[in-house]
Amino acid sequence: MKKYFISHDLCKLLAKEIFYFFSALVAVGLAFESLLPGFFCLYFNVSVLAGFWLLSLIISLLCIKEKK
Amino acid sequence: MSFEKIEAPDIYYLMKMPLNKKIRFFWLILLFFIIIFLAYQFVSPSGDWSCTHSFSSFQASSCLGDPTPKERVIKTQGGPLLILGEPVYFSVFSPRPFSHITIKITYRPHLSSSTPIFEAGFLADKKLWRYRLQPVYNLWLEQGLSSWTQLRSGNLSLFQRKEKFSSLSEFLSVWRSQGSSFCSQPRCLAVYNLSLEEAPPALDLRSLSPVSENSFFPYPLRGEHQFYIFLKNKGLSLSGNLLDLNENKDIDDAEIVVFSGRNQVDLLSLPDRRPQKEESGDIGIIQSVKIVNSDLPSGLYRLEFRAGDDLVLSDLSVNSAYLSIINKIWPFTEEAVSLVTDAPYLQVKALSPAALQTLDFGGRHLELTEIYKQYEIKSKRLGGENIRLSTGSLILANNGMFAASSSALINPDYPRLDRFSSLNEQLDFVLADYRPAIIEDEGWLSSTLEFDASDLYRERGKYSLILSIPGLLAEGGGGGLVEIKSINVEFSGPSLGAKIKDWLNL
Numbered sequence: 001m002k003k004y005f006i007s008h009d010l011c012k013l014l015a016k017e018i019f020y021f022f023s024a025l026v027a028v029g030l031a032f033e034s035l036l037p038g039f040f041c042l043y044f045n046v047s048v049l050a051g052f053w054l055l056s057l058i059i060s061l062l063c064i065k066e067k068k
Numbered sequence: 069m070s071f072e073k074i075e076a077p078d079i080y081y082l083m084k085m086p087l088n089k090k091i092r093f094f095w096l097i098l099l100f101f102i103i104i105f106l107a108y109q110f111v112s113p114s115g116d117w118s119c120t121h122s123f124s125s126f127q128a129s130s131c132l133g134d135p136t137p138k139e140r141v142i143k144t145q146g147g148p149l150l151i152l153g154e155p156v157y158f159s160v161f162s163p164r165p166f167s168h169i170t171i172k173i174t175y176r177p178h179l180s181s182s183t184p185i186f187e188a189g190f191l192a193d194k195k196l197w198r199y200r201l202q203p204v205y206n207l208w209l210e211q212g213l214s215s216w217t218q219l220r221s222g223n224l225s226l227f228q229r230k231e232k233f234s235s236l237s238e239f240l241s242v243w244r245s246q247g248s249s250f251c252s253q254p255r256c257l258a259v260y261n262l263s264l265e266e267a268p269p270a271l272d273l274r275s276l277s278p279v280s281e282n283s284f285f286p287y288p289l290r291g292e293h294q295f296y297i298f299l300k301n302k303g304l305s306l307s308g309n310l311l312d313l314n315e316n317k318d319i320d321d322a323e324i325v326v327f328s329g330r331n332q333v334d335l336l337s338l339p340d341r342r343p344q345k346e347e348s349g350d351i352g353i354i355q356s357v358k359i360v361n362s363d364l365p366s367g368l369y370r371l372e373f374r375a376g377d378d379l380v381l382s383d384l385s386v387n388s389a390y391l392s393i394i395n396k397i398w399p400f401t402e403e404a405v406s407l408v409t410d411a412p413y414l415q416v417k418a419l420s421p422a423a424l425q426t427l428d429f430g431g432r433h434l435e436l437t438e439i440y441k442q443y444e445i446k447s448k449r450l451g452g453e454n455i456r457l458s459t460g461s462l463i464l465a466n467n468g469m470f471a472a473s474s475s476a477l478i479n480p481d482y483p484r485l486d487r488f489s490s491l492n493e494q495l496d497f498v499l500a501d502y503r504p505a506i507i508e509d510e511g512w513l514s515s516t517l518e519f520d521a522s523d524l525y526r527e528r529g530k531y532s533l534i535l536s537i538p539g540l541l542a543e544g545g546g547g548g549l550v551e552i553k554s555i556n557v558e559f560s561g562p563s564l565g566a567k568i569k570d571w572l573n574l
Binding site for chain 1: 087088091092095098099102103105106109110119130131161163528529530
């Protein structure tokens with residue numbers, strides 16, 4: 001029977017990629033908002049998005065700290 | 069014959085990818101679909117785009133902005149929006165301009181005879197602050213005329229106090245060919261929400277007997293005004309003076325447009341080339357205004373003086389015995405003003421402390437004590453009244469005409485069914501373009517309104533929506549309230565394919 005375990009590397013990888021994803025989404029949002037104010041906000045809750053982005057940033061920073 | 073070996077694509081490539089690439093591939097694909105979705109909504113290639121704002125459920129964001137001013141509404145938790153005062157404004161977002169807007173309002177009206185009309189519309193002209201309104205709910209047409217006979221064809225309804233016409237087409241045929249001759253007394257037909265440019269005038273123009281050839285309006289008029297004139301003989305000759313107060317920051321271009329029915333027959337452009345700076349308060353020189361058009365045949369004309377509030381038109385003279393100002397007048401003078409109007413009520417607003425006074429309306433007095441507050445006074449009788457002001461600089465409005473003297477007053481318009489109309493006297497017929505409200509569950513009603521959006525005002529991707537219930541005052545004025553459950557907005561216009569075909573001239 002296989003044994004499953006959570007790899008620290010996998011956590012780091014996920015944290016990093018999730019942060020990249022939310023950063024990219026925020027960049028897309030900024031691009032649309034500068035083009036047409038209010039448009040991106042119709043489909044995305046900006047405060048929730050900002051919260052997720054901040055959370056992913058904190059987690060990825062913690063992971064970097066762990067690397068030391 | 070030789071064949072080159074072609075390697076088939078490695079469909080297992082994705083499975084063989086390292087984990088970090090797999091994750092990145094996954095979110096890049098997700099981001100790609102989000103961008104495609106947003107781009108699709110932004111372009112709206114089908115030509116349709118819609119959104120619904122439900123006030124009864126939580127919505128973090130919507131195409132409808134918050135209602136303003138806030139003191140005229142109450143937002144209940146999980147309940148409908150309560151409108152206590154009017155007007156209430158919303159911004160309505162759309163990703164791009166469209167040619168047609170359909171809005172569906174679900175509401176519960178709690179209105180009275182002092183607030184019988186609920187209308188909604190969009191801003192069409194920001195300079196003149198004109199909204200294009202459509203009826204949402206009309207208490208009289210829904211309930212007040214229930215004892216009258218109703219004839220209906222499509223959205224057009226004729227209400228008769230006593231049955232005289234058996235069909236709407238019979239009425240329209242008689243009306244178009246003979247005017248209001250079917251009336252047993254003058255002005256027996258009231259209209260609501262009708263475009264009357266092509267309709268016969270309410271007045272028999274042949275019966276007019278002008279007492280003079282010319283009219284002179286003795287008071288300067290500030291801002292936009294509309295006039296009716298009647299040319300007894302061929303040719304129009306109009307003159308006046310234009311003064312720029314330079315109080316606000318906008319450039320003060322102006323126009324005088326002459327209409328015959330709905331047709332524009334003459335235009336005088338008055339661009340602002342005056343050297344004085346805007347907002348300087350420097351009045352500058354008086355500019356002469358003149359229109360001479362010898363080709364205009366005799367008849368009834370409507371003049372529009374399109375101008376901002378900085379411009380004052382004075383010494384207005386025209387070769388017509390009649391010179392009536394339509395619905396609103398702003399005499400700009402510190403001297404006493406004497407006017408006549410044919411409407412049985414008057415709405416008054418003072419914009420400066422110097423204009424506060426006690427005015428006389430047909431022998432009744434109205435004391436103005438606050439600036440920017442709209443006051444109302446009703447006449448004791450039907451018909452025209454005299455207005456006496458100790459000083460000008462007041463905005464006077466009603467649904468009738470204003471003139472300097474009763475001999476100069478002409479009103480070719482049909483009485484409009486508004487909140488000041490009296491259904492108990494004079495009126496025998498009401499013709500309305502009105503779509504009755506649809507009854508839904510729990511006493512909710514819904515009304516669908518359609519607008520041609522091609523010339524509506526749109527700024528920063530937003531249209532301006534107004535909900536208007538004339539007479540509804542939030543400051544304890546009574547008149548009831550309106551509950552709004554939801555507003556659905558549907559935009560439509562040419563599809564992307566049609567636009568591309570249009571660009572390519574296919």
